[in-house]
Amino acid sequence: MMQYKNHIWRPILLVIALLFLLDMLVPKPYEPSIIQTHHKENEWIIKWKKNDYPKEILNDAMLLNWVPELRVTKLRLKENVNLSEWLKKWENNPDIEYIHPNSIIRISQVPNDLFFSKQTYLKKIHITKAWDQVNSTSDITIAILDTGIDLEHPDLKANVVDGINLLDRNAKPQDDNGHGTNVAGIVAAVGNNSMGIAGITWKAKLMPVKVLDKKGEGDSFLVGQGIRYAVDHGAKIILLSLGEPVYTPFMKEAVDYAQSKNVLIVAASGNEGDQLNYPAAFSNVLSVGAVNQNDQHARYSNYGQQLDVVAPGDNIYTTELGGGYTTNSGTSMAAPQVAGLAALLYQKYPNLTPKEVENIIKFSADDVDQVGWDEKTGFGKINAERAINFPLEKLKDGFEPNDTKVTAAVFPYNDSLHGELTLNQDRDWYKIELPYKGVVEFQLSLEQTLTTPIQLTVFPNEMNKDFVYKMKDSTKISLNLPQGISYIQLEYSDPNQKGMSRVEYSLANRYRINQDRFENNDNLWEASPIPNLNQIVKGTFHKEHDWDWYQIEVNQSGELTVNVSVDTNRLDPVIWFQAKGKKKLEIDEKGSGEKEEKTISVTPGIYYIRLADYNGYEVIGEYLLYFQFTTSDGDTHEPNDLPKEASPLAGSYVITKGIIFDEKDQDWFQIDLHQTAMIEVKGTNGQNQKLKVVLYNQQLDAIWENSGTTINQISRLTKGSYYIRVEAPNPLTSYQLIFIQHIDSGNVNRTSYQ
Structure with missing residues (x-):
């Protein structure tokens, strides 16, 4: 299992999708043995494979919670317990299914200085005409997992039913922050009561599940427990205006449990202007982003392939803690509108499944940006009138028209869909966009075995080959697909007309990023050598608990800076740096999505670097590992004594400095030209000592050689790679x-070199 930090757990921030943008966390300074963190308590969640937990674990930890039906414990380590040793003891225990830190949930509070007309968003989502058919949902229970609800608010209390305070089970789920009350008013403030405002549904059963305290803080254990409580106590809809950027298995299990009980989960996408937070990023959650007052994507609203719909998010007038009213903004003000609309649909059509409710809301939405789905606004802005009047027969194939490649419907990765094919008359096209090359497993599900097969064809991006499969019953296939958009076509045809006239199907996909080219390097003894410190290493964590080990060799004393950057906030990189036979140094000063960097004094020898994701999860994303080495004399390019170690000269104008240590030392540089260009090389020496500079082509044939105290050479070079070698007769030069680099105008009369 994943080995975690050797310091107190720094919690993942679960961002409440509130009215404004997320406050940026200030990273703490690095200390040799302890890194300052934003922790609350040193708590851990452990799921056991057996129906009990070993009492031995209580020698070093206090039991905070034991949920026997889930086989899950929540523990807090006792004082003076060494976290690294404790994890080393328990992480590989065969009786443990998973172990991970208990995340903190924190509200992001920012002053709101905007105020506009009250409840203008109702007109924008066309709710009034929907109310002509249904405006109350007396039998529908909507659980709000938040800071609680103001139980005595005059515009809410008639709709509030019993809930729970998971922070203090002996107390009522009374809001002491205000966020939960804001959310509740949008969903179901009492309507037609001659006071205040009207919710999307005028009458409903609002179940307050308090999982956040007065500071807006809780943890993932409470949220997971809150989901299960709501499911087990009759909730039809669960609303989560909270989220975190990093996947956690405990949250996923709770969401899957709700799905198994036919409970719809609605979640806000988040307010960082980045990737969707979890749980909104789960494919079995109805995810909601926000549009601004101009019906454009709100710049703070998180986006991505799992985004379903958007709703107005700016200046939403709603109920306030203490009995009044206020105006708030954010995706957590948008999500309650969708939860309320889902309740109206359940009231009109009691037998709908959660997936059918979700599809009605998606298929009836108004396009915001482009026609159809897009990653910033999903299927569009919700339209309550169209949703309430949506023809149910269209649920069988709501992606029509998608009969051609041009009209192909978007099929997000790690998602599922439902469609229908008509014999000899229909083709269904879908497109799946992969951010990186990887393996996609497609699963076609049919309710019965067919006499005439369905033909499924996959057209990979930028490949001349397509893959054709004929299926008469439920089938699973796996393909390695390139980055970019690939197309899927489904066809049901039989010239003899012997097949069923119509066939319904479900299609799901599971996407996993490919392993990087350095695998297998999961152990120190499998470390991949990096022969050139000027090399940039690109890697992935393609599986759970993936450790990537690398080996470097340093030939001189100096300062080595280790850098790891990532391209996704799903990834929290941790670096181990270890001299051969010495104790390791752990580098983890920043949080998810942030660059880790550390400068270390080194002497000649072998060094090992281990990279891992802090949480040990499979991540769809990449990291870059690169080094900067400065000798004790200040040369930042060493080692570059050979062509394979050449330092790149990237850019159209580069000034670089170096030192020739002795007559055996050579400094090599590499130039990569993407087109024919005039290049100018100048070499100077402040000590009035001679330099020798040689230009080579890619085959290391000398093009020119120049010696002197000053070098100035101009050449016309064609596209390709070239090398420059610098040497000097005197030591410490x-x-x-x-x-x-000049773009070649063709007017300079110079020798052309290939």
């Missing part, structure tokens, strides 16, 4: 090399 410092130099400055200037490389200038």
